[in-house]
Every structure is written in structure tokens, then in C-alpha cells.
Amino acid sequence: MQKENLIKDMSFNFALSIIELYKICKSQNEFILSKQLLRSGTSIGANAQEALAGFSEKDFLHKMSIASKEARESQYWIDLLSQSKLVQFDEIRYKLEIQSIINISTSIVKTLQDKLRLKS
Template sequence: MNKEELKLRTKQFALRTIKLVRSLPKDVPGKVLPNQLMRSATSVGANYRSACRGRSKAEWRAKLGISLEEVDESAFSLELIMEDGMLPLQRVEPLWKEADELCAIFYTALESARRPS
């Protein structure tokens, strides 16, 4: 997967999250989790784009690390939504799987960058 494909994939993750958040209940947990999830899910792509424009390898790693943290936080919020039963599992699980895959991609990229050349 190249840089442009990953930019698109992270944007699609944010857009899919927006759609999911719109369908959450409006009770107390349904008000708190959407805010956290929206912030973290939209931050994934924003920080990845920023990483792609990094001025140094250190800056690239730092921004990619933030993307990893944010997608992991998104996955955690999605797990809470699934385990609480706020939405049907089949509605949330595909997005959670995408978060998990993005975590793996960012983690692998960071590990590769840490290895000596």
C-alpha cells in the first residue's frame, strides 16, 4: 500500500466513523463516547497526512506514532460500543477490524523505521 492509498484509507475510516457516531444513542454514554471517538478517528488521518509532509525522519516517526495512538484509542472506543451493546455488533465490528488493521500497519511502519538501515 502506498502513501496515497493509506491517506485515502484513513480518510475513509474517519468518514465511516462519522456515520457510525450519528447512529449512537443519545444517553450519557452515547454522548461521551461519540466525542472521544470522533476526535481520535479523525485525528488518525490528519496526523498521517502530517507525517507524510514531515521535514525529518524523527518528525515522520512522531506523527506516525500519534496516528497509531489515535487509531488504537478509536479501537478501544469501538470495543466499548460493541461490548455495551449500544449498536448491533455487525454494524460496529467492520469498523473495529479496520482500526485493528490500521494499528498493525502503523506499528509495522514504526518498527521498520526504528531498525538500523
């Protein structure tokens, strides 16, 4: 499976996980950080989808770069929720998922950046 399809599938599944975590947070009366996480965590897949529909390699790169940044933001919110102890949740699961997404999206971005540099 290509990295692009892998990131699409992983980011979609992560978004579903984040929706689940958002519900957990709400049930434990945490509304602020979880809303930020919901936005960034679901944005990864939306940007990956847009990237796959990109009209050029530069467009693809731009959208995948945004997806990668959203993944890093999501990691921040997960770490903050975890370390603040505002919510009890399976933090390891989410940390492993987001780290995989960060690794793959970063690899996609760097590979395409190198490819575009060689073309210039």
C-alpha cells in the same frame, strides 16, 4: 502502493466511517463515548497527513507514532461501544477497519524505528 499512501487513504476512509458511526450514535442518544471516538478516529488521518509532510524522518516517525496511538484509542472506544451495548451498529466492520489501520501504522513505525537505529 506504498504503506504511507495506503495509511493515508485508509485513515481518511476510516474517518468518514467514524463520522457515519457518530451520527448513528447520536440518533440512538449516545453522546459521550461517540464524541471520544469521533476525536480519535478522525485524528488518525490528520496525523498521517502531517507525517507525510514531515521535514525529517524523525518528524515523520513522531507523527506516525501518534497516528498509531490514536488508532489504538479508537479501537478501545469501538470495543467499549460494542460491549456496553449502548448503541446498535455493525461493529465487525469498524473492528476490521481499525485493526488493519493499527497493523499498517505499527508496521510503518517499527520499520522506520529500525532504519533510524541502523543509521545511529
